[in-house]
Amino acid sequence: MEDLLEILLELHPEVDFEVEEQLIDKGILDSFDIITIISEIADSFDVVVPAREIVPDNFNSAKALYAMITRLEDGE
Amino acid sequence: MSFTSYWFVLAVGVIIFLYYIIPKRVQWMFLLAASYLIYASAGWQCIVYISITTLVTYIAARVIDSLTQKRKRFFSENKLEKAEKKQYKEKIKKKQKCLVWMAIIAELCLLVMLKYSGFIGLKISDVFQGIIVPLGISFYTLQAIGYLIDVYNEKYEAQRNYGKLALFMGFFPQLSQGPISRYDDLSKTLYEMHGFDASVVALGAQRILWGYFKKLVIADRVAVGLNTLLKAPSEYTGVYFIVAATFYAIQLYADFTGGIDIAIGIAQTLGIKLKENFVRPFFSKSIKEYWNRWHITMGSWFTDYVFYPVSVSKTFLKISKRARNVLGDGIGKKVPVYLATIIVWSLTGLWHGASWNFVVWGLANCVVILISQELIPIYRKFHKRFKVADKMWYKMFCVVRTIILMSMLRMFDCFTDVTVTVKWFASIFINCNPAVLWNGSLLHIGLTVEDYVIIILGVLILVTVSMLQRKQSVRERIKHMPYPVRVAVWLSLFVVVILMGMYGQGYEASDFIYNRF
Numbered sequence: 001m002e003d004l005l006e007i008l009l010e011l012h013p014e015v016d017f018e019v020e021e022q023l024i025d026k027g028i029l030d031s032f033d034i035i036t037i038i039s040e041i042a043d044s045f046d047v048v049v050p051a052r053e054i055v056p057d058n059f060n061s062a063k064a065l066y067a068m069i070t071r072l073e074d075g076e
Numbered sequence: 077m078s079f080t081s082y083w084f085v086l087a088v089g090v091i092i093f094l095y096y097i098i099p100k101r102v103q104w105m106f107l108l109a110a111s112y113l114i115y116a117s118a119g120w121q122c123i124v125y126i127s128i129t130t131l132v133t134y135i136a137a138r139v140i141d142s143l144t145q146k147r148k149r150f151f152s153e154n155k156l157e158k159a160e161k162k163q164y165k166e167k168i169k170k171k172q173k174c175l176v177w178m179a180i181i182a183e184l185c186l187l188v189m190l191k192y193s194g195f196i197g198l199k200i201s202d203v204f205q206g207i208i209v210p211l212g213i214s215f216y217t218l219q220a221i222g223y224l225i226d227v228y229n230e231k232y233e234a235q236r237n238y239g240k241l242a243l244f245m246g247f248f249p250q251l252s253q254g255p256i257s258r259y260d261d262l263s264k265t266l267y268e269m270h271g272f273d274a275s276v277v278a279l280g281a282q283r284i285l286w287g288y289f290k291k292l293v294i295a296d297r298v299a300v301g302l303n304t305l306l307k308a309p310s311e312y313t314g315v316y317f318i319v320a321a322t323f324y325a326i327q328l329y330a331d332f333t334g335g336i337d338i339a340i341g342i343a344q345t346l347g348i349k350l351k352e353n354f355v356r357p358f359f360s361k362s363i364k365e366y367w368n369r370w371h372i373t374m375g376s377w378f379t380d381y382v383f384y385p386v387s388v389s390k391t392f393l394k395i396s397k398r399a400r401n402v403l404g405d406g407i408g409k410k411v412p413v414y415l416a417t418i419i420v421w422s423l424t425g426l427w428h429g430a431s432w433n434f435v436v437w438g439l440a441n442c443v444v445i446l447i448s449q450e451l452i453p454i455y456r457k458f459h460k461r462f463k464v465a466d467k468m469w470y471k472m473f474c475v476v477r478t479i480i481l482m483s484m485l486r487m488f489d490c491f492t493d494v495t496v497t498v499k500w501f502a503s504i505f506i507n508c509n510p511a512v513l514w515n516g517s518l519l520h521i522g523l524t525v526e527d528y529v530i531i532i533l534g535v536l537i538l539v540t541v542s543m544l545q546r547k548q549s550v551r552e553r554i555k556h557m558p559y560p561v562r563v564a565v566w567l568s569l570f571v572v573v574i575l576m577g578m579y580g581q582g583y584e585a586s587d588f589i590y591n592r593f
Contacts (some may be wrong), residue, residue: 030364031379032449034128035387035413039396048393052229 001066007040017062025055034059047072049055079252080291080336080579087114088284092277092345099268106241107266107346111248114575115211122210124437125190129213130242133220134235136179137227140211148483163452176228180221187217195430200250212251218377219245223259225381229494232260240267247348249339250456255353256373260352272349275555280344285569287337290575294534295330297321298526300578304508304521306490312521315512320490320500326535328486329358332371356542361474362476363444376426378420409513418442433497437488444481528577 008017008045015023024031029037038049046063047069058068078084091110098106111565115122147168151161152440190213222246227234235241243266244259302323311322336353343350357370367375386392392412418439425438464470484501491497514520519525544550554565 026370027141030368030385032413032417035384035407035416038388039393039409042393049388051388052231054380054384057429 003044003060004025004041004062004066004069007037007044008065011036020050021061021063024060034037041069045073078222079335080288081096082119084114088342092447095270096272101273102445103269104243104265104267105239111243111246114248115246115251117319118211125210125213126216127245128186129217129220130238130245132182132225132272133245134238134241135226136175137234137241138236139225140175140224143168143172143175143322144230155270160248172228176224179224183217183220189215192426193327193429195426212253215254215256216245216370217253217379217428218256219259220379222256222377224239226259235259235263237416243267247343248343250350253335253339254371254373255336255339255351256377257351265348268347270516273347276347278343279551279555280341280346282566283341283344283575284338285341285566286551286574287334287341289534289569290330290538292573292579294538295327295334296532296578297523297534297576298327298330298460298525298531301518301521302327305440309491309496309500313500314385314507314509315504317487317500317504319512319518324486324490325358325479325483327381328489328532330534339491355389356545358479359475359542360478362448362478363441363481364448366443366478367445374424378424381421383416387412392416405520417446421445431492433488433492440485440488441486444485551553 005017009013012028015017019046020026020028031065033055038054041047041049047063049068053072058064087110091107095106112123147165150164153472154162175191189212222452223241228230235244240263244257244262247257247262247266250257256431302320305316305323309317321514340350340352351373353371355369355372356588360366360369392415395415396409396412399411402408403411421438421442422435423438424436424441428437444539447491459465487501488494489495518528524529541550544553554562557565
């Protein structure tokens, strides 16, 4: 989780990612941010996020993002 | 049948009336028949083309879905190891991928043949001589592709009823200029049984009236002056370019949002919810924000079905790795995102029209967005240093800057020959002639003083309504006002449309601009 928070904070240092749960709904993360996050996830976690996983539910919070990464790591 | 024809208005009245007196279980079938009848009035071929796309979509989606069900059954009936499951899943996915691509290619081939054959230099005119580009094909093709990809991604199951899918594709209010619907959104209300609710029908009718006000009173009035300038750009040089850019900004906004208001309003009178396509785009503080608020359903379609899949594709991940090795982490990781952005904007431009000016328009937008993206760190430093980001005057400056920039870029829409647009723009610096603004010349381009007064008042009303909308829907506000006030407001708007609208004898209400896309 700490690695993920580091990735997110590098993009938006002004956001409290441990609390914020509407990253997409509030427009905090845009499409460029999402692709950058996916690219960083691929590097740090060795997980490929397919396009079908790019839905607000998976990107609205750091927790949701981490849950997606864990799920993809398990190969589901 | 255009939204502005008498026949259309009459047809919509009859459809709404019949919709609520027929048995509720056949309402969706009635809507399908009505949609196809209205669509057929634009040419019987339109029905053939939309039926081909619907049939291809239906068959492909059903087969893809049946393969998904087969996989699920296989997994539940057999105890498999993780590796075995993965292998079987990949086998099924391969077949599904092949199917989804075949269907998408078939649909795009039809679109290219009908709309882009001239642009890509195909000599198929002997076979397709006299062919008409079916109204709305760009819109329903995107809906079909989105539906297919969603079924492939198992976002939802395929629709089993062919008629219901046909209605999703051909629902008449959205057919000619959007909004571009998603199946999971629209199907929530499209197939439901709807009882008559006077307040819902009234809200829909009010939205329709508001749409006609924008289209007939503002857009078509501005169009008269704009068309005069566009016919002779070499004659109307200098400051006329700025006048034309301003006129076009007003016309396009009033025309497109007016058309969408009518579409959403008609759907609402039938109890059906279409997606909003605009959120006060002229209040945007950057072009990126503008594109998140203008033609939202098109922008989100290209983001979800082109930008994301391309950006996270294996090819682009390879490009990303290679770019990082060669250019370093900082620039390297931006390469695939920026490449995907260029692809998306080229396609967005092409989607708007089969000519190079639209590609240039798309790429010009792309360049501005990418430059803005690169400037973000500088903006952050600037905002931190000068603390102006929350100041009203600075926000206003950003809004005005975006309006000016978008108005300039939009002019690439006007001429298929890009050099004409560039030369016309350059004439501002060569032969500005600002006296045009006050020496009466603007009264010789087909607009009278009364027309200008109506346009200015119309724009002021649009701005006021947009500002009020930020807190609450204006129609909802009016709904809670005393009855005489409500009647006075809507009756006044109706009278304004009737008396000041550009229609009837001596006028030819122009086609909606987005009909041609």
